[in-house]
Amino acid sequence: MISREYSESNLNRAERNGLGLSSGLPTMKSLFAEGNGLELRLETRREDQIEIVIVMAGHQSFGLLLSQVYNILRPQNDGINVLKQPGSAPGQVWGSIEYQGGELRVLELARMLHRPLVEPIDRSRILLTGKLLADGRVEHQYGLAVDDVLAVQRVGMEQLRLLPAWMCQKKLGKLVWGTALLERHSLEQHSALHQLQTEGLLTPLQFAIFQPDRPKLGSTVEALSELGVSVGNELTIIGANGTKEKLKPAIQESEFQPLILLDLAALIPVAYS
Amino acid sequence: MSDSYLPVIPDPQSDPERLIQALERQAMALQSEQEEEPMVSLLTFVLGAEWFALPLDKVKVVSRLLDVTPVPGTSIYVLGVINHKSAIYPLVDIHDLLSLEPQMPTRSSRFVIIQHGKYLFAMLVDAMAEVREVKTRELEQQIRSSKGISEFISSELTVDRRLLGLLNLDTILNRVVEGGENGAI
Numbered sequence: 001m002i003s004r005e006y007s008e009s010n011l012n013r014a015e016r017n018g019l020g021l022s023s024g025l026p027t028m029k030s031l032f033a034e035g036n037g038l039e040l041r042l043e044t045r046r047e048d049q050i051e052i053v054i055v056m057a058g059h060q061s062f063g064l065l066l067s068q069v070y071n072i073l074r075p076q077n078d079g080i081n082v083l084k085q086p087g088s089a090p091g092q093v094w095g096s097i098e099y100q101g102g103e104l105r106v107l108e109l110a111r112m113l114h115r116p117l118v119e120p121i122d123r124s125r126i127l128l129t130g131k132l133l134a135d136g137r138v139e140h141q142y143g144l145a146v147d148d149v150l151a152v153q154r155v156g157m158e159q160l161r162l163l164p165a166w167m168c169q170k171k172l173g174k175l176v177w178g179t180a181l182l183e184r185h186s187l188e189q190h191s192a193l194h195q196l197q198t199e200g201l202l203t204p205l206q207f208a209i210f211q212p213d214r215p216k217l218g219s220t221v222e223a224l225s226e227l228g229v230s231v232g233n234e235l236t237i238i239g240a241n242g243t244k245e246k247l248k249p250a251i252q253e254s255e256f257q258p259l260i261l262l263d264l265a266a267l268i269p270v271a272y273s
Numbered sequence: 274m275s276d277s278y279l280p281v282i283p284d285p286q287s288d289p290e291r292l293i294q295a296l297e298r299q300a301m302a303l304q305s306e307q308e309e310e311p312m313v314s315l316l317t318f319v320l321g322a323e324w325f326a327l328p329l330d331k332v333k334v335v336s337r338l339l340d341v342t343p344v345p346g347t348s349i350y351v352l353g354v355i356n357h358k359s360a361i362y363p364l365v366d367i368h369d370l371l372s373l374e375p376q377m378p379t380r381s382s383r384f385v386i387i388q389h390g391k392y393l394f395a396m397l398v399d400a401m402a403e404v405r406e407v408k409t410r411e412l413e414q415q416i417r418s419s420k421g422i423s424e425f426i427s428s429e430l431t432v433d434r435r436l437l438g439l440l441n442l443d444t445i446l447n448r449v450v451e452g453g454e455n456g457a458i
Binding site: 161 | 343351355356359450
């Protein structure tokens with residue numbers, strides 16, 4: 001039986017794996033205190049916070065409620081057998097793996113969100129999710145394959161922003177329920193590509209849930225770089241004066257970056273279609 | 274114009290009291306004439322190679338470019354969301370809607386944050402021009418005499434020899450909201 005207790009174990013596991021558990025506590029420096037060398041720290045009560053798992057899918061980071069994630073599998077280490085590949089039947093978007101003696105359906109988040117696909121690496125993970133029942137059982141359990149799990153972070157209610165209803169009324173939009181304003185540097189520090197570049201972790205992952213039409217990660221980064229596109233969420237700024245010279249970006253960087261929050265329950269009908 | 278509008282020629286020999294009263298009448302007449310001519314402010318900007326306008330009272334802020342976070346599954350006319358002073362706004366690009374060539378953002382590009390009824394959103398424009406004061410009466414006359422070139426342009430205006438398309442935010446927003454999904458499961 002899978003219970004909510006997995007969340008705490010995931011937290012501990014995340015720390016052990018060096019994924020970085022940051023408190024996310026908002027701080028406010030008082031102007032008066034600064035002059036005296038003091039810092040006034042306003043802490044949000046724990047019960048006014050939610051815990052989110054920050055994942056990467058197709059060059060973009062997304063936030064998932066930790067309460068909806070029951071376990072995290074590492075395809076390359078956990079000896080997982082693939083039973084069905086996605087697309088093995090017409091219209092079938094899910095694949096399946098062997099898990100605890102049964103068959104578990106798996107969706108690829110990047111493909112679901114129509115994000116650019118990158119070659120899976122050894123940081124790719126499968127998150128276990130489903131509908132938690134009152135008696136602790138999990139109904140409609142499925143796996144969600146992501147490119148990377150970046151961090152588990154607590155977010156205060158004051159950092160959450162709902163999106164206008166008209167933005168999220170379409171089929172896929174129902175998956176998006178809001179945004180969390182996170183400090184820019186915390187997201188940048190957690191960037192998987194940053195880690196790949198600095199640590200040289202460019203080990204491809206051979207795992208059939210990730211379909212073979214994904215481009216090579218190295219070539220993707222190179223191609224984007226040649227196009228002048230920075231890997232991230234920024235707009236591309238190119239000079240309009242006809243020359244090849246690119247203008248310096250005129251983008252104002254705000255201290256806080258919106259992180260799109262997803263409701264994994266919205267994917268249950270897709271996994272069981 | 275009535276006689277009371279005629280300028281008063283001060284007569285040094287006249288009664289100062291009468292002179293002051295005449296000047297006051299003249300000032301009041303001038304003031305009422307100005308009050309009868311209410312003005313409307315239009316924010317003018319560039320999309321593609323064409324000029325457009327919006328009533329200034331719809332515009333909350335004009336901002337330089339900010340980071341854009343893509344949102345999956347929203348309208349194809351929504352580029353994503355932006356964070357402006359800790360508030361989140363959907364960013365709308367209407368180039369395609371107006372059949373204009375998509376432009377790469379440049380240093381001149383701006384985000385115009387607009388409030389129209391229940392909708393609060395940012396719009397990507399290629400360059401800002403200026404705020405023009407137009408007499409409401411003249412604006413209404415032009416709107417009556419001009420039919421919009423498309424459902425998204427309520428009328429074409431000529432302000433200081435420049436042709437401006439007055440955006441119809443109702444139809445634009447209807448299309449943006451109904452617009453196809455930028456990715457579907």
